[in-house]
Amino acid sequence: MQKKDEKKIAILNALNEYGRPASSAMIAKLLSLGGTHFSERTIRLYLKQLDEQGFTISNGKKGRTVTDAGLAVLESSNLSHRPGYLSAKIDQMIYRMTFDLPMRSGTVVVNTSLVDPHQLYSCTDKICRVFAGNYGMGKLLTLIGPGQTVGNISVPPDKVGFCTVCSITVNGILLKHGIPMSSRFGGLLKLTDGKAFRFIEMIHYDGTSIDPLEVFIRSGMTDYHGAIRDGNGLIGASFREIPGESRQRMINISQRLEEIGLGAVMEIGLPDKPLLEVPVSHGRAGLILVGGLNPIAILEENSHRVFSRALSGLIEYDRLFRYEELSNQLQKYL
Numbered sequence: 430m431q432k433k434d435e436k437k438i439a440i441l442n443a444l445n446e447y448g449r450p451a452s453s454a455m456i457a458k459l460l461s462l463g464g465t466h467f468s469e470r471t472i473r474l475y476l477k478q479l480d481e482q483g484f485t486i487s488n489g490k491k492g493r494t495v496t497d498a499g500l501a502v503l504e505s506s507n508l509s510h511r512p513g514y515l516s517a518k519i520d521q522m523i524y525r526m527t528f529d530l531p532m533r534s535g536t537v538v539v540n541t542s543l544v545d546p547h548q549l550y551s552c553t554d555k556i557c558r559v560f561a562g563n564y565g566m567g568k569l570l571t572l573i574g575p576g577q578t579v580g581n582i583s584v585p586p587d588k589v590g591f592c593t594v595c596s597i598t599v600n601g602i603l604l605k606h607g608i609p610m611s612s613r614f615g616g617l618l619k620l621t622d623g624k625a626f627r628f629i630e631m632i633h634y635d636g637t638s639i640d641p642l643e644v645f646i647r648s649g650m651t652d653y654h655g656a657i658r659d660g661n662g663l664i665g666a667s668f669r670e671i672p673g674e675s676r677q678r679m680i681n682i683s684q685r686l687e688e689i690g691l692g693a694v695m696e697i698g699l700p701d702k703p704l705l706e707v708p709v710s711h712g713r714a715g716l717i718l719v720g721g722l723n724p725i726a727i728l729e730e731n732s733h734r735v736f737s738r739a740l741s742g743l744i745e746y747d748r749l750f751r752y753e754e755l756s757n758q759l760q761k762y763l
Contacts, residue, residue, distance in 0.1 A: 436467065436471075436475060437475055437478070437479060437484070438502070438503065439460060439465055439467075440456060440460070440467075440472060440475055440476065440479065441479070441484060441485070441495055441499050441502065441503050442503065443456050443459040443460050444456065444485065444493060444494060444495045444499075445495050445499075445500065445503060446459070447459055449491075449494070450488040450491035450492040450493060450494050451492040451493060451494075452491075452492040452493075453469045453472040453473045453476060453492075454469055455492065456472050456476075456492075456493075457469050457472055460472075476493055478734070479493075479499065480493070481734060482498075482543075482734050482735075482736050483496055483498045483499075483543045483585045483587075483588050483736050484496055484498055484499035484502055484736065485499055486585065496583070496585055497578075497581065497582060497583035498543055498582060498583070498585065498736050500581075501581060501582055501738060502736070504581075515634050515637050515639065515640060516612070516634045516635050518740055519597055519600070519612055519634065519740065522538045522595075522597055522601070522740050522743070523538075523597060523600050523601040523604060524601075525743060526538050526598060526601040526743055527743075528598065528601065528602060528746055529605070530602055530605070530606070530682070530685060530686075530689075533689055533746065534745075534746055534747065535745070535746060536743040536744060536745055536746070537594050537595075537598045537601075537691075537743065537744060537745075537746050537749075538594070538595040538597045538598045538601065538740060538742075538743060539571075539579065539592040539593060539594055539595055539721075539741060539742060539743070539744045540592065540593050540594075540595050540721045540722045540725075540737065540738065540739045540740065540741055541573075541579045541580070541582050541590050541591070541592050541737070541738055541741035541742065542590070542591040542592075542593075542722075542725040542728075542735050542736065542737040542738075543582070543584060543585065543588045543589075543590060543591075543735065543736045543737075544588060544589060544591050544725070544728060544733070544735045545587065545588060545589075545733070546588070546589040546759060546762040546763055547763065548728060548731075548733045549589060549591060549728065549759060550756070550759050550763060551731075552727050552728050552731060552733070553755050553756045553759065555653075555654070555657060555727045556724045556725075556727050556752070556755065557752050557753065557755060558657040559653055559656070559657060559723055559724045559726075559727060560724060560752035561752070562623070562656060562657055562660075563692070563695075563719065564620075564653065564656050564657070564664050564719060564723055564724075565593065565719060565720075565721070565723045565724045565752075566593060566594050566595070566596050566598075566691075566693045566718075566719055566720065566721035566723070567594050567686070567690045567691040567692050567693060568690040568692070568751050568752055569593075569594055569690040569691065569749035569750065569751060569752070570591065570592060570593045570594070570724070570749060570750065570752060570755065571592045571744060571748050571749050571750060572589055572590060572591060572592070572758055572759065572762065573589070573590035573592060574589060574590070574761075574762060575587070575588065575589070575762075577590065578742075579592060579741050579742040579744065580738075580741045580742025580743075581741075581742075582738060582741050582742070589759070589762045591725060592741075592744060593721045593722065593723075593724060593725070594691060594721055594749070595721040595739060595740055596667060596693050596718045596719065596720060596721045597612070597721075597740060598691065598693075598721075599669075599686070599691070599693050599694075599718060600612065600669070602682070602686070602691075603671070603679070603682065606678070606682060607675075608671055608672065608675045608678060608679060608682075609671070609672070610669050610670070610671050610716075611669060611670045611671075612634050612667060612668075612669050613633065613634065613667075613668045613669065613670060614631045614632060614633045614634060614641065614667065614668050615631070615632055615634065615640065615641025615642055615645075615665065615666070615667045615668075615720070616628040616629075616630055616631035616632070616641065616665075616666060616667065616668060617629050617630040617631075617645050617650055617651070617663050617664075617665065617666075618663065618664050618665070618666040618695075618717070619662075619663055620655075620656055620660055620661055620662050620663070620664060621660070621661055622659075622660045622661065623656075623660030624660075625666070625695050625696055625705060625717055626705070627705050627706060628666075628668070628705060628707065629663070630645065630650065631668070632644060640722070640738075640739035640740065641665070641667075642665035642720045642721075642722045642723070642739060643722065643737055643738070643739055645665055646665065646722060646725070646726045646729050646737065647729065647737075649729065649730075650663065651663050651664060651665065651726045651729070651730065652664075652730075653723065653726050653727050653730060654727070654730055664719070664720065664723055664726075665719075665720030665722060665723050665726070666695060666717050666718060666719055666720055667717070667718050667720065668704075668707055668715060668716070668717060669715070669716045669717075669718055670709055670710060670713040670714065670715055670716070671713065671714055671716060672712065672713060672714075673699075673700025673701060673712050673713055673714045674700075674712075675714075676697065676699070676700060676714045679694075679697060679714075679716070680697060683697070690749070690751060693718045693719050693721075694716060694717070694718060694719075695717040695718065695719050696715075696716065696717040697714065697715075697716050698714050698715035698716065699714060700712065700713065700714045701713070701714075702714075702715075703715070704716075704717065705717065721739070722737055722739055724752075725737055
C-alpha cells in the first residue's frame, strides 16, 4: 500500500512540476529524468486510479492535469517530515472557528471527503447507521456540490463533497467556556457490545502531519460494518485531556452538545485515573471523543476509494443537516 502511494505521489509531482497536461508517455519521460523508471502501462494504471480518486483529471488527447484535491495530497506528502504540523493546525483551527453554543451559530471545523455521488447513495443506509449508533461525531453533516470549495479543497465535476463535523470543534467550544482541552492521540478503538473497550492502535498528534483517522481508514484497519451490525468492531476515536476540576462542567456541556447534534464524548474519566488503561497527566481527566471522519469509512470498507481530509476548513453551523436527510439531500447530485 505504501509503495503504491509513493508511486502515485511521484506521478502527481511530475504532473505538477510540468505545469500543463501530460500524456503517460510524457510522464514516463519526466520521471526518468529524475531517475525513476515506470512503464507507460504502469503509469496509465495509476492515472486511472488517480482519476477515480479525484486527484487528476483528463484533458482528452492532451493528457492529465492535477486537481486541487491532488495538490492537497502533494502538500500533505511534503509535510511528512515536519512532526508537530498536525498539532499546530489543530490549534489554528480552534482559534479560527466562531461557533457560539448559546446562540447555536457560527462556524465549525469540518472534514471533507470527495466521493462519487452514486457510490455515496449506495451506502447511505449504512452511513446513517454509523450516525445512529453514535459512532460518528454528532448527528450533522452537509454536502457541497461540484465547483464549490472548503478550505483549499475544490470539488471536482464528477464528485460531491461529504462534510462531517470534526471533533476538534469540541476543543474550540470548550476553550470559549474556559476549559482548555489537549489532544493527545488518535486511535483505533475496539468496541465490545457497543461500548469502548480499549485502543489497539494509536498515533500521537505531536508526531504526525496527517490525521490518524485518515491513516486507519485508508489502510483498511477499521471495522464499522461490525460496529453497526452487533456493536463489535473497530472505529476511529481520539484521546483528550481536560483539567480534572472542570469534569462536571464538561459533562454539562457535553449534554448541551448532544441536544444540538454535536455530541462526541464517548467516555469521561476521573481526575488522575487512567481511562481505558491510558494514564493521564497529574490533575487532569481523560476523555474519549468519537472521530468525525468515521461515517465515510463505510465506503472504504466497500472498496470505494475516497479522498478525505480532516480539518479541511470551516462551515457555518446553519448549513448542516441531520443524517436522516442525507438520502434526500443527495438526490440533486445524482
